Amino acid sequence: MNGSDSGEKAFLGVIVLDTRFPRPPGDIGCPQTWTRAGIPARLRVVPGASARRVVQQQDPALLGPFIDAARSLADDGARLISTSCGFLAGWQAELQAVVPVPVITSSLLQCADLPAPGIVTFDAASLHPSLLRKAGVPAGTPVQGLAPGCELQSRILADDSVLDLAQAQQDVVAAAMRLVSRHPQVRTVVLECTNMPPYRAAVEAATGRPVHDLETWLLAVWRRAQSSSTRRAG
Template structure:
């Protein structure tokens, strides 16, 4: 057998562009490496605070994200994703720059999920900040502009810890309550919602509880990234005889 090189890291084909933050990343959070059932590569983008990316449209950060994505590819990443659904704004530029598959946002799942729903049902979104999720973000992700959206801005813990960065500890119970409350408000306002997509990459720890509370399927960045990984590294089912 002959082994071939060409890159620095092997066995971790998925690269994740991380925001620069210090809040807790519990199991299920995208930034907790134990969340993933496969190895991943991380690169923190300097200056990309959650506040700057979410509340200020990631202004001026595109060059830094392009550079960090290229670095991940150079060391071995064969696909790229990001640590914030609001980075759908950079989808086209990142994919063009690195030349490998790129999935910037859980919102990219909206058209797929909508196609699965019965007539009369719609996809709804729970986001960390509904006031910051603009038509530009939705359009870049291929999501309808009139889609029902509810955020966690009015909660007591989730938004304050993740976006405002007021502290480095988090009451997980209160954070979960904020996400569940946003989901319930979404369903109360829009009873036609037949499935939910979680924009925020910090929400997967609460997806199962939200599914139980709302009674509809819930999709998030975990479902997006495991789908992406399944294409980059398809499961092998045994030796094949190829004629």
């Protein structure tokens, strides 16, 4: 694992979809998300990996290119590898099998360790039970999607170069409110979509529940790893 044990070279590797839609800070595919946290990161784009192909088609032809991207990042010294789409949880096992460093493809993977989770997803119709099982999501976990055709969903699927961020926030908050209204037993909200973390605070304020997403998880994992390295060095 070239450079993975070197504090100088170690970095977070993010496998990113091939898109042009706006990614505000907090979005996993936004470089500022990591620079503001003081985490060195390298983003590796998978050519041709559109949101439609990954989310709605779950195109198996993309698995090979994603594996190549993971191997490339690990060879370059990534200490931790993630992705910019929660639906890639379906390939968690395949990606982890080809690299010697931890892979966290999706926030869905943490559902099993959270109290009474409920999921807000980019596309409920495409979040099939088989994918949830692969991610280890407990059976019966409530799932609520964005309203089909809403600002955030339509702009991403069309790979549009503009996005109304205020409306996108309203879209995510509305989905979260539908989730907790229909399933009041939900104690923790999990944002499946890696484009949703910019709206986390608004969801927490609206639902009154703690909100978990891929950004918060990766930050915690990275900081724990850095802390352990510092203790070992001392």
